[in-house]
Amino acid sequence: MSETRYIFVTGGVTSSLGKGILASSLAKLLQARGYSVTIQKLDPYINVDPGTLNPYEHGECYVTNDGAETDLDLGHYERFLNVPTSQANNVTTGRIYQSVINKERRGDYLGKTVQIIPHITDEIKRKIKFLGTKQKYDIVVTEIGGTVGDIESLPYIETVRQLKWELGNRALVIHLTLVPYLAASGELKTKPTQHSVKALLEAGVQPDVLVLRTERDLDISLRRKVALFCNVELDAVVQSIDVKTIYEVPNKMKEEKLDTTVLRKMGLPLKDEPELKAWNEFLDRLKNPKWEIEIGLVGKYVELADSYKSICEALIHAGSENCCRVKLRMIHSESITAENVDKKLEGLKGIIIAPGFGHRGIEGKIETARYVRENNIPFFGICLGMQIAVIEFARNVLHMADADSTEMNEKTSFPVIDLMEEQKGITEKGGTMRLGSYKCKIIDKKSNIYKAYEKTEVKERHRHRYEFNDQYLAEFEEAGMKAVGLNPDTNLVEVIEIPSLKWFVGVQFHPEYSSTVLTPHPLFVAFVKASIGA
Numbered sequence: 001m002s003e004t005r006y007i008f009v010t011g012g013v014t015s016s017l018g019k020g021i022l023a024s025s026l027a028k029l030l031q032a033r034g035y036s037v038t039i040q041k042l043d044p045y046i047n048v049d050p051g052t053l054n055p056y057e058h059g060e061c062y063v064t065n066d067g068a069e070t071d072l073d074l075g076h077y078e079r080f081l082n083v084p085t086s087q088a089n090n091v092t093t094g095r096i097y098q099s100v101i102n103k104e105r106r107g108d109y110l111g112k113t114v115q116i117i118p119h120i121t122d123e124i125k126r127k128i129k130f131l132g133t134k135q136k137y138d139i140v141v142t143e144i145g146g147t148v149g150d151i152e153s154l155p156y157i158e159t160v161r162q163l164k165w166e167l168g169n170r171a172l173v174i175h176l177t178l179v180p181y182l183a184a185s186g187e188l189k190t191k192p193t194q195h196s197v198k199a200l201l202e203a204g205v206q207p208d209v210l211v212l213r214t215e216r217d218l219d220i221s222l223r224r225k226v227a228l229f230c231n232v233e234l235d236a237v238v239q240s241i242d243v244k245t246i247y248e249v250p251n252k253m254k255e256e257k258l259d260t261t262v263l264r265k266m267g268l269p270l271k272d273e274p275e276l277k278a279w280n281e282f283l284d285r286l287k288n289p290k291w292e293i294e295i296g297l298v299g300k301y302v303e304l305a306d307s308y309k310s311i312c313e314a315l316i317h318a319g320s321e322n323c324c325r326v327k328l329r330m331i332h333s334e335s336i337t338a339e340n341v342d343k344k345l346e347g348l349k350g351i352i353i354a355p356g357f358g359h360r361g362i363e364g365k366i367e368t369a370r371y372v373r374e375n376n377i378p379f380f381g382i383c384l385g386m387q388i389a390v391i392e393f394a395r396n397v398l399h400m401a402d403a404d405s406t407e408m409n410e411k412t413s414f415p416v417i418d419l420m421e422e423q424k425g426i427t428e429k430g431g432t433m434r435l436g437s438y439k440c441k442i443i444d445k446k447s448n449i450y451k452a453y454e455k456t457e458v459k460e461r462h463r464h465r466y467e468f469n470d471q472y473l474a475e476f477e478e479a480g481m482k483a484v485g486l487n488p489d490t491n492l493v494e495v496i497e498i499p500s501l502k503w504f505v506g507v508q509f510h511p512e513y514s515s516t517v518l519t520p521h522p523l524f525v526a527f528v529k530a531s532i533g534a
């Protein structure tokens, strides 16, 4: 294709309207028409990446193959497009300023006053165009975090203004707003949208397309009114009605012809009708399940579902693959004790112990691991969840009374989980873990993971500092917990299983990050299958 096109998605009226899902759905339709598309998120906060953010504030930290700690929206991009993202797909204000300040310190600006315009905006432009010029995508969709009118988003909106001027119809702005329904007067209201577009216009940006989130269908007269007040064409006023699952949104956007409107405005051929056969089969299975089971997720950030976004989505993918509706019970690990564990976990067909950091809620997780082992309930331990299974086994089977991870207790007599050699001496927290994709060799063909992957070598993403301490490996194996996956380069234990149980698997990596609609993760598929059979 000739030259890359740039689509910007901005948000107005309120946050949490689903810019990420809208960007993903539009990108999905364009991809399904035969274009190569990628999505990028620009985050207005000053953290260099979300790796140091508490999940309560910003949801899960997503990790890419190349080891970038990113916003959770990148997870949606991968789940929808089935194409991996990288560091270049997530840029924060902190990262922009960091590189501008580094250049200033090196003297690159030759004595000039360094300013938001043009230095910060030029840096933002470089990060946007990089995906088009260097990675050669036909279309780059850039989602601007935050809401129009925020002080923090201003440099990004200013950059969009400049790019629209520079690129003409090769740049397009989609503004997502809310049309609330007022029950008292029985009316849908467009005023917040009008105000939001006004705020964009004040910053010099005229949106090309408006997508209106709504609980009820928007009729033609309301659409006309919005078109008139906001200077957009009638067919560029698109409704995004609430749906049961985010995976419905591409179809909804197709019904509204968002993809064709966007292509026409950018002067691109429509190509083929979107190919969504496999996608719709996935949806069909999701909506017409043969089974229903309840799975428990034991973690410490359960009040906010976004904290475990990728796990929740991976279970949906695996559920559909098994024609099963997976109901998720989120259980706070701090609420679990030896006395109440059976009550708390009653009725669950499978249990996941979630990833995590720090000692809060650890004892409840250890009680959970004991309960699933003793009751032979399908168990999936992810990262910290695997480490917990190891600690529990050490304490209750190997009689190492104070066995622990040195993350929780530096003075333990049995450091069965310990700091990795290369982590010792690191004091900085941001970006200093074992991050990104590493190989894992599956060494036991009778293992559950071999049956799931049907491969002897896989690659999975990591995000952790601690590891299984293989000094103790022989003792564990003798007592019945086996290392079935190893890192082929370092021999680090990546996967443990208890072969005498139905399905007891702990993985040091994060399989949830690479589960997508069209390629559900084999371990989640196998876990759900085992749970159905339980």
Ligand code: GLN
Residues within 6 Å of the ligand: 354, 355, 356, 357, 358, 382, 383, 384, 385, 407, 463, 464, 465, 466, 467
């Ligand atoms: N806190 C553990 C570690 O750093 C586990 C991390 C995780 O679950 N992502 O090794």
